[in-house]
Amino acid sequence: MFETVILNIIPELLQDEFETLLNFVSSEKRERIKQFHFFRDARNCLLGDILTRVEISRSSGLRIEQLRFTTNVYGKPLLIDIPYIHFNISHAGHYIACAITDEPVGIDIELIKPIEQKIVERFFTPDEAVYINGHEHRFYEVWTKKESRIKWEGKGLQRSLPSFSVFDQSERKKLMYHEVFHNDEAICHVCSTKQRPPTIRKMETIEFIQSII
Secondary structure (H helix, E strand, O other): OEEEEEEEOOOOOOHHHHHHHHOOOOHHHHHHHHOOOOHHHHHHHHHHHHHHHHHHHHHHOOOHHHOOEEEOOOOOEEEOOOOOOEEEEEEEOOEEEEEEEOOOOEEEEEEOOOOOHHHHHHHOOHHHHHHHOOOHHHHHHHHHHHHHHHHHHOOHHHOOHHHOOOOOHHHHOOOEEEEEEEOOOEEEEEEEOOOOOOEEEEEEHHHHHHHHO
């Protein structure tokens, strides 16, 4: 089992759809969602939570009500009592990405924007900086690989971006970076020890909502 889902939030959620979807999450999650200042952040948190639950249930055969979540000491979400299922989620703009597999996994999606050289110098190793060489797409290729690597390890800020290179051959013997989404707006990579790439499914808002309501 190694699956990824890319949800493209087009069209935008209507307010009544947003309120209906709130009923699918816990009361604690609802309160957290309501604390967001910007609707986009609340929307992404809500859809990310529901997408994760639906996809874990679909992939594992478990009922959604059986799924209980916690976090490790570094804040990475985990399933309680189901150690054989691992997942990770990321969102950027109107995209949400979810990865599910049977071993640790990390996923990161980013919008492609103009880059600043000082960011390259601060967060990337010399060999990564040479590869990027001012190219926006290469910058976000490396960035999403690095972020997915950190999320795969599950230690959060304990591992800094400049502390490793995605081109390190010793790491590449055990880790794979799979590109699962890439267009003019965004790019997404998954980090895993699995050699074969994951299956990839893409959905838009209407299809997703119809599948759960």
